[in-house]
Amino acid sequence: MPERTTAHTRYSISQHDRLVLRELAKRVAELASRPVEAEKRELWYRHNALEPTRPLVFCDPENGWNEILTPDVLQCEGGLARGWEWHLHREIFWGEQMRDDKVIEPYFNVGYVYTETDWGLRETRIGGQDGGAWRWEAPLKSYDDMDKLRFPQITVDYEATDEILQLARETFGDILHVRLKSNWWWSFGMTQTLVYLRGLEQVMYDMVDRPDDLHRLMAFLRDGHVARLEFLERNNLLFLNNDGSYVGSGGFGWTHELPQPDFDGHVRPVDMWGFAESQETVGISPEMFEEFIFPYQLSLLERFGLNCYGCCEPLDSRWHVVAKFPRLRRVSMSPWANVEVMAERLGNRYIFSWKPHPGVLAADTFDEEFVRQTLRRGLHVLKRNDCRVEIIMKDCHTIRSDPQRVIRWVQIAKEEAERF
Secondary structure, three states: OOOOOOOOOOOOOOHHHHHHHHHHHHHHHHHHOOHHHHHHHHHHHHHHOOOOOOOEEEEOOHHHHHHHOOHHHOOOOOHHHHHHHHHHHHHHHHHHHHOOOOOOOOEEEEOOOEEEOOOOOOOEEEEOHHHOOEEEEOOOOOHHHHHHOOOOOEEEOHHHHHHHHHHHHHHHOOOOEEEEOOOOOOOOOOHHHHHHHHOHHHHHHHHHHOHHHHHHHHHHHHHHHHHHHHHHHHOOOOOOOOOOOEOOOOOEOOOOOOOOOOOOOOOOHHHOEEEEOOHHHOOOOHHHHHHHOHHHHHHHHOOOOEEEEOOOOOOOOOHHHHOOOOOEEEEEEOOOOOHHHHHHHHOOOOEEEEOOOHHHHOOOOOOHHHHHHHHHHHHHHHHHOOOEEEEEEOOOOOOOOOHHHHHHHHHHHHHHHHHO
């Protein structure tokens, strides 16, 4: 197939890149056809319905992917093609080498092309070169400047979206089912936006010194998120995530409980999983969390059919507040959570989304026995409390350029899950 070079074309795939992508797509399609993929899918359905299953295992190396799929691995030359190649390689690595419980599917998703404005003010980031640490200068120095804030506005480029979608279908649509599917958000937590605008330390001062102004700012952020969500729903831009979509901070969305019985093809938030977290407020009291954060997140999560909550923040001290979110199903248990306490609190009423510490993948040596014993001790506690468990390895900043570490971690986790 010749390269697309018409005057109105902004995107193209060369013949060389097309051949590379087609071969990778064939490997993904072969993996997706394995009987084990249907078995894993059924496990997720049962797990998300709170039925007893063995613990499910999922590993996302995150930044470690850069050490697995190094630039020399990619053969495509065009920018768009290299992005697609990266995606296909990840699916193949999951299916052929990591072999966790992520379902390999015969789909290739293309998202909408769009731009989005900021909140009217934007933080100034300092540092961060080459992936390093950075700090920021918060722009909202005074609440008198709140009149400078604006709700973000989304502009969809439908022409570019259609062009990329058609290009994907022409490239390997006879091998994988190419579909339009966008993920418009990760979290409705809002507190990351809050601290970028006002500053983390200043927000904590505001809870004591300027509570009314802080409530006013949180209400503005809530209203902005509601406006965004309603824009997406009104323009038919939402997609169901009751499938292999990643939901919350770990786990997948397979469920028969969504969409709602009256679903007519137009996706609403009530047909979807929702998610919020508040990692930035880990240093405040449960009472302050309940006053300044919970009510605004509640206004968003009550719109969704099922909900997930939490990421890296331990929920031990604020669980009595978090438990008030409606239709809460998946709860994150970070490396800093008290597993014994939270196992007793969650029991078989919620999914215990357990996040063992990713530092085991970044240490000088990979201590397999330590990994095994840590998992075994935790699973013993979880089994005693009849918990519904998923084991999620994420937040990896490095795997020390050793892909075998994630492969072995998954093997060990699945062995211990089978003992469960």
